[in-house]
Ligand code: NAD
């Protein structure tokens with residue numbers, strides 16, 4: 001099949017391109033390189049089934065494809081808050097443009113949605129039928145509300161135009177090719193530990209997240225696209241929940257770092273807890289569940305950053 005991956009030069013997108021090529025597909029990687037890098041896909045460029053296009057999803061484009069994986073959107077708070085208007089345009093206009101293309105060429109299309117649609121949740125763990133607790137006017141809204149509108153557009157194109165959609169709600173995912181400076185907690189802590197700098201905990205460090213290793217996430221996305229029974233939304237993540245303090249301690253232990261922990265102020269609207277209920281994913285995705293647990297995933301990610309920081 002011919003697959004389009006928007007945001008394909010980013011962290012998750014580049015792993016997805018690699019996997020789709022391994023599975024024998026043709027892959028068109030589309031990216032505007034805002035947070036993505038050509039170096040993430042350099043190793044794929046000799047493959048004759050791989051094509052790279054510089055394009056912004058806020059502009060229309062027509063490509064003859066069978067499948068669209070819509071991942072284009074900055075994902076880390078410092079990047080999505082850098083130009084919030086552009087972030088929401090990317091989610092909303094990107095979804096309209098990609099859904100329009102899917103409708104015209106009868107492609108199946110998957111939206112990379114997010115656990116952020118649940119906001120600061122008062123249901124724990126989060127199930128897909130929970131509608132969320134999102135501040136519509138806060139500093140995270142450009143991302144959260146953009147992704148919520150994108151889900152609405154996917155559902156409406158499905159109901160109104162019978163577009164063949166899939167929606168996955170991705171929970172915090174980490175691994176090689178995260179940007180060293182993208183501000184997400186796993187990359188921040190590892191880079192700080194390796195450089196011997198202070199480890200910056202925002203707030204008390206008691207807030208929780210559930211971290212999924214990239215290979216587990218990619219497996220779930222591929223299965224979601226391949227199955228014919230459910231359009232979603234389906235939560236994808238690792239249900240093991242950790243406080244940021246526990247994460248910091250694990251990173252210090254695994255790197256053998258002498259870094260000290262320091263406490264900084266908590267950014268606005270920072271969710272207090274997050275943990276996916278993955279019962280639906282297990283059912284729909286042939287008993288899928290994460291197999292790489294935090295310690296193993298951190299070791300692989302630490303090796304990657306050791307290599308990049310050399
Ligand atoms: P990333 O920033 O590494 O990748 C995003 C990619 O999209 C980058 O290559 C960037 O250059 C590209 N992009 C941004 N705006 C664009 C535009 N207007 N036109 C074309 N390309 C554009 O982030 P990621 O972690 O790989 O996230 C990929 C997707 O998964 C995003 O949609 C994100 O919202 C979603 N997601 C990720 C996580 C996570 O923990 N990594 C969690 C939930 C959802």
Ligand code: UDP
Pocket residue numbers: 076077172183184185186188189200201202203207209244266267270271
């Ligand atoms: N965080 C932290 N120190 C950092 C970066 C992030 O304590 O250097 C916290 C952040 O406040 C949040 C959690 O770690 O509570 C996860 O942050 P991230 O930006 O990785 O993901 P998100 O908040 O989008 O889930």
